[in-house]
Amino acid sequence: MRKGRSAFTLIEMLIAVSIFSIMMLYLYKTYSTLNISNANLEKEVSKIQKIQKIKKVIFLDFTLGIFNPRGMVLINNREKNxxxxxLQSSHSLHRRVNPYVTYIVKDKILYRLESLKKFRSYELSSDAKFDVDVIGEVKSFRIYKTTKKTQSYLVAIKFKSMDDILLKVNPLNEY
Incomplete structure (x- = not known):
């Protein structure tokens, strides 16, 4: 008569290893799918963060605009889109005091220029000193001003590869 088994048989070990291998295969597939989902989520979050940053910059530029009697913002329609x-604003990305902020489209790319001197025309002079921030490639960039006594602006930007922005802005420094 046998007293008891002290070890697994070879068949029991093979079955256990097979079951463990099948479980690991499914776990690896699940882990791979999770990594792909995380990569897609990361791309979408970075797009949203970029749009939110652009909205924040535009919002702060216009809401912290400095009032002057002739109007706070000079809007010049260059083309249809x-x-x-x-405008002069107390918001600065480059540590300037009350800089002039210019939004300009060149070759379908929207730029934000920040300078201590006001730009008088679309053509930039060679002696102008300014910092440039690239906003993105655009289909159209339009600013609309309300005709009412209160100054508010509607900023409409259609991007080529990002979500469009439609933002209503009311200046805080209004008199």
Missing amino acids: EDFVV
């Missing part, structure tokens, strides 16, 4: 916008 492009505006040239100049």
Whole structure:
């Protein structure tokens, strides 16, 4: 009579290893799918963060605009889908005090220029000193001003590869 088994048989070991291998295969597939989902989610989050950053910059530029009697914002319609916008704001990305901020479209790319001197025309002079921020490639960039006594602006930007922006802005420094 046998007293008891002290070890697994070879068949029991093969069955256990087979079951473990099948479980690992499914776990690896699940892990791979999770990594793909995380990569897609990361791309979408970065797109949303970029759009939110652009909205924040535009919002702060216009809401912190400095009032002057002739109007706070100079809007010049360059083409059907492009505006040239100049304003003085207390918002600065480059540590300037009350800079002039210009939004300009060149070769379908929207730029934000920040300078201590006001740009008078669309053509930039060679002696102008400014910092440039690239906003993105656009189909159209338009700024609309309300005709009412209160100054508010509607910023409409259609991007080629990002979500469009439609933003209503009311200046805080209004008199």
